Amino acid sequence: YNWDNEPSTNTLEVHIHNLRDKVGKARIRTVRGFGYMLVANEEN
Numbered sequence: 001y002n003w004d005n006e007p008s009t010n011t012l013e014v015h016i017h018n019l020r021d022k023v024g025k026a027r028i029r030t031v032r033g034f035g036y037m038l039v040a041n042e043e044n
Contacts, residue, residue: 008014016036020028029037 016028027039029039031037
């Protein structure tokens with residue numbers, strides 16, 4: 001790993017995408033202006 005390189009700006013989005021693939025899209029919600037939220041059960 002080269003410590004001089006800046007991480008990509010979409011690193012978090014890639015990790016969230018991979019998590020959503022594993023646990024289901026409805027389990028991880030995007031909260032605009034705050035971040036992400038993991039929900040215990042599906043709510044609509």
